[in-house]
Amino acid sequence: MSSHQSRQQPAQNASFDGPVELQENATASHLRELKTASTPVDTIKTTKVSFDDQVTGLLSRVDSIHITSPPHPEQSAVSTSLYKYSPLRYIGSIRLLTIHPGSGFEPIEIKLFEVRSRALRRLRHHEKERVLWVDAICIDQEDDKERGHQVGLMCKIYSKAHQVLIWLGEKSQDVDARTGRAVSDLYLEHVGTMAMQMRKLQAHRKPPTSSLIYKQIISDMEDKLLTSKGSALLRSLFYIHDRPWWERVWVLQEAALSKNALLICSSKTANYSDLILFYDVLSRDRAARTLLAPMRGLRVIFRTSRTHLSSVRWVLQGTADDNLSLMLLRILNNARHLKATDPRDIIYGILGLCPAFSKVLPDPDYSRTPSKVLVEVAKGWINYSQSLDILAELHAQDLASSHPSYYLYKAARWSKAICEFHDNSTELRAKGKPIDWVQNLSFTVGAWDMTKPREKLSGWKDSCLLGSSLAKYHTGENILDVLWRTLCCNTDINYAYPAPSHVGREFRKWHTALTSGVSIENIATGMSTGDDDELKSFVWLRKQPLCVTVGGLMASVPEMTEVGDRIVLLSGSNVPFVVRPVDDYHRMTGPCYVHGIMNGEAWPAEENDLEWFSIR
Incomplete structure (x- = not known):
């Protein structure tokens, strides 16, 4: 590597x-x-x-x-x-x-x-x-x-x-028509000058967003949003940030720990620290992020490098020891989406990022099986943090990168984990509260492909019909508000919680279209050719099945969920889990969002009201 x-x-x-x-x-x-x-x-x-x-x-x-x-x-x-x-x-x-x-x-x-x-x-x-x-x-x-x-x-x-x-x-095949040079050269040449401008501005207590090159890049991004045409500089940025190197888990250590990392593309070079500075400034620039929201902001601009850059940014910012578990949880979540030839390297590849990680993660040992390594990670995490949030990360694979950031919620309030592992076993005994049983499920929507909308619209319509079947909700909210907040796990694309009102407006356009009597075929055609950004935006937030429980709760659940599954809330976890009763234990399905209980509304005041669950 x-x-x-x-x-x-x-x-x-x-x-x-x-x-x-x-x-x-x-x-x-x-x-x-x-x-x-x-x-x-x-x-x-x-x-x-x-x-x-x-x-x-x-x-x-x-x-x-x-x-x-x-x-x-x-x-x-x-x-x-x-x-x-x-x-x-x-x-x-x-x-x-x-x-x-x-x-x-x-x-x-x-x-x-x-x-x-x-x-x-x-x-x-x-x-x-x-x-x-x-x-x-x-x-x-x-x-x-x-x-x-x-x-x-x-x-x-x-x-x-x-x-x-x-x-x-090597350099790009795409050539700048004005200069005749490979476009990949342009970004590497400009990012150093931009970083120098930003550091000078910061030294004089001025906003780094005042950099002339930074302003030019943001302007080019806006032009691309409006005209679908990208400048040579913007194409260069996309080319460099779309290289396969960014996707590998091992390179996190190379970049984060180096005193002097140099990016090389053909004969051109740039300091890695300059790219990190640019990403950090753009991540903090609310005005730019709002401007770029219709094109999904940083997720498109840095579609390949974003996971890498955000992880390194967290490491470089450092963390107090009491927040170590949160930083590690974030990086573990990111690492799941990076590439390694050996699944154990998803863990071993981040071990060196922070000396304190050795308090939680196991030492590298390739004689252990991948499942054994994951069990050791879970045990180390739970013992160190007294939290079960690691279970949400380890069992969220089917949600891909669309699942919410689980630390946003406090469904079990500030409780500590009450649990024990059986020796040499993957079985966990944990105390928690049963919430409800899954009664109805909508059609699974899955990953959205904007070029093939008709293949997903029937699932959307099914979700709307299922959610609207409830006459009322225990929180007293309007059913449509409950429905859209559940569909997006009550977050927007930047994980703002609770989701701002504009997300509801985007949903209502969807709901109106799907319940208007217009055929799926015509709606799909409009999606493919239309330019309504609000109509297109909400779909990126909705990728999980909708569920209605026996007791009338609405939930966004993992794709593997089945009717008859149980929803439980475990002590020390921020979110509920869907589990499947099997003989004398429960099989873990994955984390879920249940509207109306994510801020601790269903969590009991006394530990005596909890019961033991055996989970595998």
């Missing part, structure tokens, strides 16, 4: 005294021969890249160094834009462990080889040797013990490296 580093001479007890040349047929398993009989705990291997026109331009050696020593001026870590390991032969001298894009298709090997070789060629010095740490080369991926040990060192590797080199890939 990627990486980085610091340097010293090999340890005295090493089985080799100096650099070792990798032969043409070398593979990952041959790296085992370079290990010491008793490897020092802070020792890693690096690769040296030098210039040689006679062969292929690349020679590589593996050396052992101590990461506790000060970084050598030329020692760096390398990050590529690809993932998933695969050994490919490098013409002429060595075999490099390269990385190929994991899911969906198998790439042509020569193309992969070209991507990787270009990355290394871009990073070398033509006149002197550069020491790099590239995890795909320097970690024996077939040795679980070494792999776990090296993963545990990554925090030191990244923080002690002289520089982290982030390879985003």
Whole structure:
């Protein structure tokens, strides 16, 4: 995946005294021969890249160094834009462990080889040797013990490296018609100047949004919203922030812990910290976010990089120890949507982001199964935070990124978790309160594709009819208000809670259209060709089935919910859960939103009113 580093001479007890040349047929398993009989705990291997026109331009050696020593001026870590390991032969001298894009298709090997070789060629010095740490080369991926040990060192590797080199890939094929240059160059050239302007403004206690380049980017975004045409600078921004590198879980550490991270796209570079500053300023700019709301704001602009950037932003802002659990919960939620070839790396990949995470997360151990790792995470979280909110994250996969931020709610008020784990078991016994039983379900809407609206509109209509079937609600609210707030879990696209009134206006346009007698076909045609932003906006908030309970409650529930399931509220959790009775225990289905109880209205005053639930 990627990486980085610091340097010293090999340890005295090493089985080799100096650099070792990798032969043409070398593979990952041959790296085992370079290990010491008793490897020092802070020792890693690096690769040296030098210039040689006679062969292929690349020679590589593996050396052992101590990461506790000060970084050598030329020692760096390398990050590529690809993932998933695969050994490919490098013409002429060595075999490099390269990385190929994991899911969906198998790439042509020569193309992969070209991507990787270009990355290394871009990073070398033509006149002197550069020491790099590239995890795909320097970690024996077939040795679980070494792999776990090296993963545990990554925090030191990244923080002690002289520089982290982030390879985003080659320049774009899209060319700026005015200059004839690749558009990918423009953003990397401008973001540094913009960041410099912002820092000067901040130093003089002026808003960083006054930066001229920042204003130009916002103006370009507004033009795209109105005309659907994007400027070359805006296309450049999209290109850089849409690179696959942003989607990988391991690169969070590279960027967050590095003292000096450099983004490289072809021959152009930019400081990673400048991009983080731009994202931070835009995230805080309410005026810009309101302007961009019809195009779903930051979710479209940073559709690939947003999860990464928000996680790193939280880490860089730091947190008090009593808020550690909240920051970790947010990052765990984000990490679920990032990519890793091994599911355990979703956990191990964020372990080094904050030293305090070791209080909660298990040490890297690839001999454990993924399910065992998740159980250890849950136990560590619950013991540390006295909260069950981790269950909402671990069981929210079917909601994808559309589920609400569960910390917004306080359905069990400020209660602490009352629970116990059975030894060597995934069963949890927890105290809570039964809420109700699922009686009716609407058709599952699922993910929305604006290009195929007719495939989802029947589900929308079913939801409206089911919600409207209730004559009244126990809160005294109008049924239509209860319905739309339940459909969107009472939040807007920026997770404002309770949802502002404009969301209700957007819903009412939907409700009017769906109950007007107009055919689904005609409504779908209008959705595809119309320009009513309010009509289009609400759909992004509604992706879960609607449920009505035996007692007349309205809820937004996980897709796997079935009639006859039970809704319970557990002590120490912010949200209720849908569970399924099975013999003498309940099978966890996932978190849900139940209108009218999310602020603690149904939570009892006395612990004696709670009962035990066995949950698996």
